Amino acid sequence: MTTGADLRTARDAAGLSLSRMARRTHFAKSYLSMVETGKRSVAPDVVDAYEQVLGVPLRPAPSDPLRIAHEWLVSESPIVVQFRSGRRVGDSLAEELETRVIELRHLDDVVSSRDLLPAVSKELGEADRLVRSASFSEPVGQRLFKAVGELAQLAGWIASDAGRYAEAQRLYISGVDAAGEAFDRVLGAQLLSSLSYQVANVGNPRDAALLARTAVKGADGATPVVRALLLERVAWASAKAKDILGTWQALGAVNDSYERRGDDGSEPEWVYWLNRSEIDIMAGRCMIELGRPHDAEPLLSNAVANYPPDHAREVALYLSWLAESHVGAGDLDAARDAIERAQRYAAAMPSARTNDRLHTVRQML
Known part of the structure; x- marks a missing residue:
């Protein structure tokens, strides 16, 4: 549970006065003082506001995503066990592989590409070896090849985020082949679109x-x-x-x-991740590219304000676009504020893509 003392410690660490925090969060200074000193309970919206301003998660995580990714990397997958047993592959293994793909996909929200790519690459390699050499029925084979295609898309996305573009392209193309084996044209389209x-x-x-x-x-x-x-x-x-x-x-x-x-x-x-906020963010980014920063700013501001703070990479990226919209509109103070927040989020979840964006915007300032 986040306490008032936790909020004050995080604010002090960021070098923000209580008055400045009140201005940025739109809560009264007297109210925040009572929250920080324990005279008032810590409401969820206050924690949300502090996380947005400070660019750091303040709620205790239910589990450590990085530890989960590491355990995934060093543990033995059910695919390896299947190979060892020599049994014909059935629906149960296909279902387990599908579940593992989903789990890895959601880890990408909160684990850096540097830490997650080895685990995803390992799972993809084992899954690819399975579909190339194991025995299974046609329906099970379609499920397995679909899982391989989804893993290839995820691995390609993570490799691209890490700046490994040639590797990402190879993974995307291999995924298109797997999607073809699964007769899944929509998944193939997703890979080409990525x-x-x-x-x-x-x-x-x-x-x-x-x-x-x-x-x-x-x-x-x-x-x-x-x-x-x-x-x-x-x-x-x-x-x-x-x-x-x-x-x-x-x-x-x-x-x-x-x-x-x-x-x-x-x-x-x-x-699962595409929602109205993501659509607004993309529209805002496009407006910036087309020279309409004033139209982009409200879309980006609202979307970032409602974005999960533990998705640090995306928050940093979207704050960089918000900063660029401020630069285009001539509000350099707001741009510096946004880029400072972006840098704090970026430090929590390193990404070559984020680093490139921040470098680009800093040069504008």
């Missing part, structure tokens, strides 16, 4: 836009949220290529598709 996002950031944006549009075209049967995700990648690549019309058309299609989403459970698990 690659387009990398190309937009570090390669030729026009090539990225073509690849992203190809992914949308090929995603037969995509659910509304998945289609919204694929269209976001089109919007981003178009914005990077300075294609104004293409960007606005794609962003409009994102909103239309997302509004058609169905009940929980109708979407593939791998699109």
